[in-house]
Amino acid sequence: MDTTAEIDALMASHDDAPDAAAQRLAILINEAISPEQLPRLGWLINHVLGETLEDWLTADDLQSRMLARPVDLPLAALRNAAVAAFMAGKPISALVWERRMSLVGVTAAQAAQIVHAGIISHAVKQGDVNDTAVALLGVVSAVENWNQHSPADALIASSLNNIVSTLIEQDDASIEIENVRDAIEHGAEVCRTLWLRAGSWLQQERADYLCALANARLSRYAKALEAAHRGLSIIDAHGPEDIDRAFLLLEAGRARFELGQDALGAEHIAEATRLSRTWNDASLAEWFDKRAATLPRPC
Template sequence: MTTEAFDAFLKTAWAEHGDRPQQVADQLAASLPLVQSSAQVRPFAALASHVYGEHLGQWEAGIALLDSMRALPSQDGSAAAHEPIARAIATLRYAGGDPSVLGSLDAHDRTFVLASAAAMFTGRGEFDRAIAAYSQAVKAGEAGLAPKSPAVGALAVGGNNLAAALEGKADATARELEAMVAAAEGGLTFWKQAGTWLQEERAEYRLTRSLLRAGRARDAVASAQRCIAVCAANDAPAFERFFGQAVLALALRAAGDGRAFATHRDLALGLLAQLPEGEKAWCERERAELG
């Protein structure tokens, strides 16, 4: 299979896995021969662990599938070939209820496993476990992580996902709201290391939302202003600038500054008017909140 065909297979599987995870899991199990190079191991293992873990909770089946990848011709002895499998298996083991797996891991892999498991727990609505795992992941990474390492990326994704899920939890407790802000701050910290300006900007947006949910309006204003500054520094398209202006307006309103709210509301709506209809659909929440 060509690289293009493999990429198309994974793209389709990612697009469909949310609606029919068991069928996608079955397709993955039947498609192991598609993994023909070490470069294809990581994306295949990532999808397999996500589907079998977060969506299905079929920990042992996922581990068995990943373990079978070790017999593929793509296992050329390189780190790129074997490390993603080992990390994915360790994540499923830990998330499936075997904390002893952490004892055999170095700080980097321990951080990756804990952060990845936190994302799995979040997706499964197991917030106590998600909060605990993410907190442990951040502590495990305090010893220092290589820039752009998989562990840094896992911390960024795990923090973002946990913050977004807790923000949407109507009955969130004070402890969960505190954890939400900490997760959003973690997402921002690690996206600055692992991502691009776009991911940093969106992490600032996420932090602003979390701060608003926690009732910290003034801190939300500062975060939203940083979001807009990132957009300005990188000549961001109107779609991104709309969200920055909208969330700043909402933060200013929450802080009691009606005049500044009106100014940034108008700026946001002006940007919204520039967007094609397909993009406007993604902006409906903010448009409704702006009134």
């Protein structure tokens, strides 16, 4: 198996066997990894060793060893190293990696926000949810004033998607906290803005899906419906993409039900369910059924 295929396999299996994935990652960093694969491998190191196994010191060590090679390092690889160093309690090393980022296509201010967003993304399930929201709002406040496309856009958008998705899953009491509500709302909006500048049509319609989820969690169902239909329109223009269509239809149906439009809601859900029954991926179909079980009307 070549290194690209092995990274693909680890991306698919790491959550099921994190200890085995960690052992393989420690070996894989010594092999011939193309610069294009360094960001994915670096993300796996942070997610598996740091976030899952809570061993940020080893994650930092692997990042440093992997990137100690005479090649032009991608921005995302440098970001991963900066995050690992910060989480390992090595702030000077983190600042050095961040400085290197500012020399490869982004400003110093953009590099800082890329790293901040990456740190929050890996730490979002830790600590106080209000503190997490405040930290996210700091990134959002800085980023929403950027008016021109830069390589920072896609990196921050990816982190925002992960952070907002996790905040949406918080309990109802947490969702009532003002900072949490603001972070979900503005985090989803800025994520979409960044993907509209820097993303493919798939990333753009998935940003609309995030906005639909965010607004539904905040009980803003008219906005949730609007976002779901934006995403469906993008698929209509570029598709097919039946998996994403099914999940967008599910959220459109949820919003219709909450707005008292039961007949239209039932139509959306029926079409979404029909699409889901054509999938061969059992775990994906199970996730769809779990989402459908949260609908406010039985179908």
